[in-house]
Amino acid sequence: MDLSKVKILVTGATGFVGRNLVELMRERGLNPVTPARSEFNLLEQSAVRAMLDTHRPEVVFHLAGLVGGIGANKARPAEYCYENLLMGTMMLHECWRAGVRKYITLMGGCSYPAQAPSPIKETELFNGMPQPESAPYSLAKAMSAVQAEAYRRQHGFDAIVLVPGNLYGPHDNFDLANSHVIPALIRKFVDAKTNNQPEVVAWGTGKPTRDFVYVGDACRVILKAAEEYSGSDIINVSSGRPISIRELTELIAELVGYRGRVTWDHSKPDGQMFKGFDVSRMKQLLGAECPTPLREGLKKTIDWYLSKPAGLRL
Numbered sequence: 001m002d003l004s005k006v007k008i009l010v011t012g013a014t015g016f017v018g019r020n021l022v023e024l025m026r027e028r029g030l031n032p033v034t035p036a037r038s039e040f041n042l043l044e045q046s047a048v049r050a051m052l053d054t055h056r057p058e059v060v061f062h063l064a065g066l067v068g069g070i071g072a073n074k075a076r077p078a079e080y081c082y083e084n085l086l087m088g089t090m091m092l093h094e095c096w097r098a099g100v101r102k103y104i105t106l107m108g109g110c111s112y113p114a115q116a117p118s119p120i121k122e123t124e125l126f127n128g129m130p131q132p133e134s135a136p137y138s139l140a141k142a143m144s145a146v147q148a149e150a151y152r153r154q155h156g157f158d159a160i161v162l163v164p165g166n167l168y169g170p171h172d173n174f175d176l177a178n179s180h181v182i183p184a185l186i187r188k189f190v191d192a193k194t195n196n197q198p199e200v201v202a203w204g205t206g207k208p209t210r211d212f213v214y215v216g217d218a219c220r221v222i223l224k225a226a227e228e229y230s231g232s233d234i235i236n237v238s239s240g241r242p243i244s245i246r247e248l249t250e251l252i253a254e255l256v257g258y259r260g261r262v263t264w265d266h267s268k269p270d271g272q273m274f275k276g277f278d279v280s281r282m283k284q285l286l287g288a289e290c291p292t293p294l295r296e297g298l299k300k301t302i303d304w305y306l307s308k309p310a311g312l313r314l
Contacts, residue, residue, distance in 0.1 A: 001059070001102060001227050008032040009057035011042060011091065012064030017106065017164075019171040021061065021219045028223075033057060037064075042087045045094070052098040059226065062091045062105040065141075068178035070203075070271055073134040081136035088144045096157045103148075103159040104226050107234065109166065109211075109277060110134045111142040118242070119211070119276040122163065122234050131272045145234050158230050162222060165238025165277045165290075169215030169297060170304040182212065185249055186302055189256040198260045200253070203268035206246030211276040213238040214297035217290035224288050235281050239290045242276035251295065255302055 008025070012018040013034035025032050033055045040051040042064055052060075066083040073080055088105065095103045112120045113128030125145065130138035148159035168182040176184055185202065192200045221237045229235070249262060282288050 003030055003059065003223070003227055004028075006058040006101065007056065008059045008061070009051075009055055010034050010061045010063060012062070015063060015065075015067075016169075016172050017167065017215060017219065017222075018061075018063045020169065020215045021063065021222060024216070024219045024223065032061075042091065043083060045090050048090045048094045049097075052094055052100070056098070058101045060091070060095050060100050060103050061222070061226070062088070062095075062103065064091075066137075067108075067173075069180045069184065070133050070269055072178035073137055074269075077136040080134075081140045084137060085140035085143060088140070089147060092144065092147050092151060092157075092159060095159075096151055096155055101158065102226065102230070103157070104222065105144050105148070105159070105161055106222075107141045107144055107161050107163050108134075108138060109163055109236070109238070109275070110272075111138040111163070112275075114272050118209075118274040119240065119278040120236070121278045122236055122281055125234065133269055133271060149232055152232055160225060160229055160231070161234045162225055163234055163236045163277075164218045165211040165213040165236070167215050167218055168212055169301050172215075172301070174305065181210070181245065182248070182252070182298070182301070183305075185252045186256065186298075186305055189253050189258040190302075190305065192260060193256055193258045199263055200258065200260060201263050201265050202245075202249050203265055204245065204270035205266055206249060206264050207244060208270045208273050209242040209244050209276065210248070211238045211240065211242045212248070212294060212297075213290045214292035214300075216297075217292050221282065221286065221288045221290065224286055229286060231285065233281065233285070235285060236277040236279055237282055237288075237290065238277040238279055239292075239294075240277060240279040241294070242274075243294060245270075248294075252298060252302075255295070255298055
């Protein structure tokens with residue numbers, strides 16, 4: 001599909017992935033419609049229908065959702081389940097009803113079973129329960145894969161589901177109350193350096209491993225999939241290069257220039273211990289990779305964060 005010849009709509013365009021994807025689209029000469037939350041409440045079916053009837057897109061990237069780290073998921077599980085399940089279900093259904101030609105959405109890597117062997121293959125999706133701390137959110141997002149396949153079988157609807165690894169990069173959420181590990185660590189170390197704090201406290205033991213992917217790489221793969229892929233299989237989008245949280249923490253401290261000590265708070269949850277993603281399907285079906293080295297991506301992210309006035313960094 002030639003995206004330059006179709007009308008594109010992006011939900012969640014002010015979010016982390018949305019901002020980066022829209023920037024990439026505009027760099028490529030595309031002009032997506034980016035409705036604001038104040039215009040259309042995607043938790044109301046009538047609003048979703050009105051948005052699609054108003055803009056009549058041919059391709060929809062559904063990126064809106066309620067997202068957050070372990071702490072936020074533990075504190076507000078009902079909200080994370082309800083909002084993501086309802087939004088995803090209504091968006092896909094109403095896009096089919098409106099005659100959208102292609103629908104692209106994302107599912108979190110946390111939707112995979114907690115005990116899935118690492119690197120995780122896409123075929124593991126329903127072989128067990130996800131990590132308890134984020135299960136309400138994770139299962140709500142996993143339903144997008146079920147619904148996409150159901151609408152493909154019954155209606156021939158071209159809906160694809162991609163599964164990014166642990167994303168990081170510019171425009172991330174740096175609010176410590178609900179951010180993910182990389183933005184949280186960047187903010188902690190920047191604040192500690194600025195305030196001459198002798199110590200930074202990190203969550204857990206530092207032993208878990210994660211597979212991080214620079215958001216710019218992921219967005220390029222998302223666009224490539226929209227243009228070239230119409231299969232029913234979900235596809236992991238990640239670097240395929242896991243690193244321990246302890247090593248990550250040390251690297252961020254080095255790049256920020258923090259010289260104090262790091263203390264590990266073992267009373268805080270580690271989450272899943274080992275999680276890397278098998279990216280062979282991404283390479284085989286899309287001919288794509290996520291090549292940005294972690295050090296390079298972190299430096300870009302830290303530079304972006306530092307370029308923003310303190311009050312605008314969240």
